[in-house]
Amino acid sequence: MSVRSLKPLLHPQSVAVVGASTKPKSIGWVVMRNLLREEFAGPVMPVTPEHPSVAGVLAYPDVSCLPQPPDLALICSPPETVPRVLETLGKRGTPAACIMSQGLHRARTPEGDSALERTLAVARAHDMRILGGGSMGILVPGIGLNASSAHRGALPGKLAFVSQSGALCTAVLDWARPREIGFSHFIHLGDTDGVGFGDVLDYLGSDPSTRAILLYIETIQQRRNFMSAARAAARNKPVLAIKAGRSMEGGRAAASHTGVLAGSDLVFDAALRRAGMLRVRDIDEIFGAVETLARARPVKGRRLAILTNGGGIGVLAADDLAELNGELAALPEEVIARLDSVLPPTWSHGNPVDIAGDADGERYVKALTILIESKVVDSILVMHAPSAISDPSEVAAAVIRWCKDRPRANIMTCWVGSEAVEHARHLFSGAGIPAYDTPRAAIQALMHLIEYRRNQTLLMEVPASAPTDFVPDTARARALIDRALAEGGGTLNEPEAKAVLEAYGIPAVETRVASTPAEAAEIAATMKGRLALKILSPDIVHKSDVGGVVLNLPGPAEVEKAAREMLERVIQISPEARISGFTVQTMARRPGAQELIVGVATDPVFGPVIMFGQGGIAVEVIADRAMALPPLNTTLANELISRTRVSRLLEGYRGRPPADREAIARSLVHLSQLVVDFPEIVELDINPLFADSKGVLALDAHITVAPARPGTEHLAIRPYPKELEELFALPDGQRALLRPIRPEDEPNHHVFISRLTPEDIRFRFFGLVHELPHSEMARLTQIDYDREMAFLAEVAGGNDGRETVGVVRTVTDPDNDKAEFAIVVRSDLKGSGLGKRLLTKMIAYCRSRGTKVIAGQVLKDNPRMLAFVQHLGFVPTRTVDGDIVEVELDLHSAAAARIE
Incomplete structure (x- = not known):
């Protein structure tokens, strides 16, 4: 997270090409060709002992012979020579280098050292910034800099593109030029052993020539650096990202349900959301989203009205809206009555508002006026399909005039077709009004606006390191966690895990431990009501999978019998498992309670993450979950809940009263506080967590701990100190x-x-x-x-x-x-x-x-x-x-x- 020497790297005044070549198709040849094709104003100095000149430019036999230290050195020499070249450049005072040589991590120096490790050591010793190795290079069209091995240059513009993939860089360049999309910066990070996303985000976030930042991310190395830089940049301008590797393949195995479900892609989603960025899925979508964010006004709500002259395209838009989890505005009777007064009898009398194929600009304007004045509509999608009766350009001109009189109205347009509507789309573009070719593109753009607004809201949330109205029993939790660490197993048994939860204000069902079936019966005799019996083993997390759970036992005799049978069954299925005994607990009678799962997993990149979703024994199959980075406050906890399907069930249905949403959110905030206070917690499961109108109750819990340094460095976002x-x-x-x-x-x-x-x-x-x-x-x-x-x-x-x-x-x-x-x-x-x-x-x-x-x-x-x-x-x-x-x-x- 440093902008030191990034200006010489990304806005150099002079460039040296070490390893310049006259051999066609070599990297040294391509880089020189690209540099000289553009209008870079500074000196370009090729370095090669093999030729007196390269591409007509006087060459220098080695770096020490250069007439001046270059701001930026492009290193194209063999990977084993890179450390020596960098050493000479550092002694000359060169502040930045882009290593374009491939295979640096495999190469060895003549002395037998790792070329990569030696390169990094030299860069540190001389305080140099390096991009790569294996970088395709840098393009800054505004200053005529094409310091890259790309097959074509970039047009000047206001977008910055930063990628970890060279292949994607060339594809984007190929894709963007015919569409006349320009860039302020085009950067390939390469192996990101030097300059990373955090560094570049810090630079571009305050760069006046950059309107928006586009990222292609494969891995993140420094979570807090990345999150701080991303949050800072996203406060100033839109930051959009494509993340590779969205599937679950490659995810690490975990002992708990939470660990199994905490796919890295979900965690990455949570990180981008918290950083105020917008995630997109492909190249088309990322550039479409940029245009949307640049042209459309920020949305205030989710409710969309669709105004169209064709029922078919209106229905397509409504279907796309439903599929992308949007909300179609429900028009009240008074709005329908007003529309009745200005529209022909054949109009649709609902949303989408189909005003018939012969609609002219005046009819569109009348309907628009009524819809925008309605308190139930947040945005309007205006659609038009070509017809022999209506003129697309006349309608477009009328909509544009209407928009000029209402600059605060959130309007998007979709003129469906090609040749017949091309002029109308051009009119909208000239007026700065978002225009889309298809219903789905328009709906997707709306959802981008909604998601971006939500993420910007989350960006502004800075939860406290401890809730002001909540005082946990940290001493009790510390004693339990320290004991588990001292015993070397790293796992708290179920009663211990529940005791930690209760210390942090999360109620749990009464649970007692028995060493033998007979002792389980003795405990059962002191408890009232129906009982549940579970196996107690540090090696068995999913107890039901081995027959380690029996419910609805009426009394001591049944508990003892069930314990003996359970012991035999578990030993047969898992003979290597260590058996500590049994837990006996009262059956929680909560008819109609919703089973939830709440947990903590440790992501290898972003550290602890909080998971929430629908619980029960089929939790992996249902896979209804959402992730968030701690720390959480009530706002963030409620947002996390809202991103699951089970949140709708929590609102109540078919006579079931709504669950206590406040109690659920409070439990998530308290769980977040537990993670903040105890970096030793690696995994935590509460499954199920019963939730109903009476509150929440943890029925089963599991906590895994490991030694950790005190403090908050384990968190991707620093909490309130x-x-x-x-x-x-x-x-x-x-x-x-x-x-x-x-x-x-x-x-x-x-x-x-x-x-x-x-x-x-x-x-x-x-x-x-x-x-x-x-x-x-x-x-x-x-x-x-x-x-x-x-x-x-x-x-x-x-x-x-x-x-x-x-x-x-x-x-x-x-x-x-x-x-x-x-x-x-x-x-x-x-x-x-x-x-x-x-x-x-x-x-x-x-x-x-x-x-x-x-x-x-x-x-x-x-x-x-x-x-x-x-x-x-x-x-x-x-x-x-x-x-x-x-x-x-x-x-x-x-x-x-x-x-x-």
Whole structure:
């Protein structure tokens, strides 16, 4: 996650080709040809000892002879020579290289070392950025750079394409050019041993020439780097991804139901969703989605009205909508009555709204007006099929005029056909209105908008590291987990697993352990009602598969008999299994309760994931599940539930009351907290989890643990760092809570900004900012704790009992070299020591993260702030625009070390 030296790599001023060749079809020949075909303004320097010139350009026998160190070196020499070449380039001061040589991971240097390992070591030693090995190269059409071995160049444009597949790169180039699709950057990462997706996303996310970023992903190496960079980029522009390997083949075996069901593709889906990106399935879809996101307005809801002059195409669109899980708006009687008044009697009297084949522009406009004014319609798909009576272009022109008068209306169009509607589609394109060739393409585009909006909403969710209204019994859970680790088995038995769940507020059925059939009978005698008996073995997870579960036992005698028979049966089926005894539990009588599965699995890339779905013994067959990355809050938990088919059953049906959705979501949040607190948890199963109107109850549970380092590094997304909270005493006796900012602070932040004095506003924002829009305020309160930090001070007061009175924030560059700070404290608290404590807290935090420098900007006519920061060791470095002073603090200096 570093943008260091990425500008020389992706926007070089000079290029050297090491291994340039005059041999046709060789990589060195193709790369030189591509570089010289374009209009790259900088010098191109071929390096080869075999020829005095290549393609008419003076060649140099080796890197040491180059007249200047190139910004970018394209290495096309044999793989065993790459480390030596890179060493020479590093000594010359070249900051970036693209290794185009194949087979680096198999080659050995002349000294017998691994060429790949030696290459990486050399790059680290000289602080060089490398792309590849095996990279096809880089194209930046805007500067005339084709530093690639591609068979054709790229047109300039606003899209960036980043791929791990060279074959897909060439296919996309071939596909895009005849369609006049251009690119700001076209990058093949190769083996991604150097520059990865996180690095490139950081660069492109803030690149003004890039409107959207398209990714082709096969593997992710650094989960938190990728997630932080993806979340940062997706806040600025659309990021779309194709992921290879969607099937379950190759998935690792797992002991639990959750582990078996947690396919890597589902986990990847969850990661993209949480990062605010949009996932698509193929090349056609990815470019169609880009155009949709660029032209269409953001949707506010899912309900679609279809307006058409042909019943057939309207039905096709409705079918596609149903298949893609969209929602057809139900038109109320008053809307139908209004449509009756302007449409011929033959119209469809429902949605799709078929207004007949002779419909002209005026009829379309009348129907559009009624539909858009309806509160039950969020978007409208306007469709038209050619007819001898109606003019497609006349209708299109009328729709365009109507749209100009209603710029907020969410309208998509589908003029079906070819030659007869080509001009109409051209009119829509010129007016910036989305136009599609087929009903399915239009519906798919709508679903892209809906999914993108949902993912952007999830992007803004930053759950706490611990729910504020929930205090788990961590000591009890820690004792149980530590005991399992000490015994070396790594598996908690069923009663122990249930005890951990209960420590985290997830109710479980009473379960007791018996060593022998006789002891099971003794326990049964103390319990009321019907009983369940289960085998207890660290080697048997799926007990029912070996006959290790017997239900509805009426009393002690039946329990003892069942235990003896169970023991014989299990020993016969699984003779190697260690038998610890039995569990006896009361039968949970919850008629009509829905069986759910809730669990945790560890993905090799993204770490812990939470699974939710329909449970029971047929859980793998039903395969109704959804995944989410922890940490979760209630919003994220409810979104996870909604992505399963069983969520509809939870709403109630055929006389069954709805299940307690709040209790289910709460259990997921508590389970997420358990994962945050205990990185030792590798797998966890609750199957079944009964859910009904009375709440939830865990009937069976399984937990597998393994040694792990403490902290939150096991998570792909850093949770709210509650450990950074502290109390600060104000001079008037009030105690201010200093803590990291949270998304739910947005309302109080609005109030805080609105109450700042004009002078405070000018000093903080360098201008008169009366209020900030929701989007900007969300950006200030919904932060990625891996990249940013904001500490606020709050005291008692306000509508919800809390009032923000000060805030300090920093944004750190991806290399963690420099953090830029800003601070503001309410005017009546200046001089109270609050500002100093907030800033010193931030300084200490940045130093603890290894940040090198903290910097800020202060207006010249704000002498109080200048004196304040200089007192803390900040040094003025330069003046910007005549009235802004930049100040910096070296966090490793003696002055910084004195700050407490």
